[in-house]
Amino acid sequence: MDLRMMGFDDPILHTLQHMLNATDEADKSVNAPTRTYVRDAKAMAATPADVKEYPNSYVFIIDMPGLKSGNIKVQVEADNLLLISGERKREEEKEGAKYVRMERRVGKFMRKFVLPENANTDAISAVCQDGVLTVTVEKLPPPEPKKPKTIEVDNARMNFTFSSVVLL
Numbered sequence: 001m002d003l004r005m006m007g008f009d010d011p012i013l014h015t016l017q018h019m020l021n022a023t024d025e026a027d028k029s030v031n032a033p034t035r036t037y038v039r040d041a042k043a044m045a046a047t048p049a050d051v052k053e054y055p056n057s058y059v060f061i062i063d064m065p066g067l068k069s070g071n072i073k074v075q076v077e078a079d080n081l082l083l084i085s086g087e088r089k090r091e092e093e094k095e096g097a098k099y100v101r102m103e104r105r106v107g108k109f110m111r112k113f114v115l116p117e118n119a120n121t122d123a124i125s126a127v128c129q130d131g132v133l134t135v136t137v138e139k140l141p142p143p144e145p146k147k148p149k150t151i152e153v154d155n156a157r158m159n160f161t162f163s164s165v166v167l168l
Helices: 012-030 035-045
Strands: 049-053 057-063 074-079 081-088 107-114 119-129 133-139
Touching: 049 107, 057 081, 057 107, 074 119, 074 133, 081 133
Parallel strands: none
Antiparallel strands: 049 057, 057 133, 074 081, 081 107, 119 133
């Protein structure tokens, strides 16, 4: 808002307004998301997924239309972050052909999932069939309950020695 529009034409107020506007612009550029962040956010928003829990596993089902298994990456980062990504590239146009309409999504696909503590990151399998990726993460077996420790009670004799007893 311009202070002059409100009837204030003081040079000090004008300088103060200029300083405040410059600070706002600097904050916007510092806090602006990077291109990579925006691209990844769009990729995650456009990648639908279902997650199922079974007694012995977690199953992630992700639509990856038009991707072959060689174009899909399944990784575990930081011990508990499941990262699923891929990229569908635009088909090369054959001579004389041009798109009249292009609705199928091209570009990067990505999803990140934080795995539960009982996920066995050493037992993960992935299968892609008919454009649907199924990632299965086995569960770790539950820890065995601690059994009570039994301490054997010794039946030792107690020896008392009476030296002199004085009776009154």
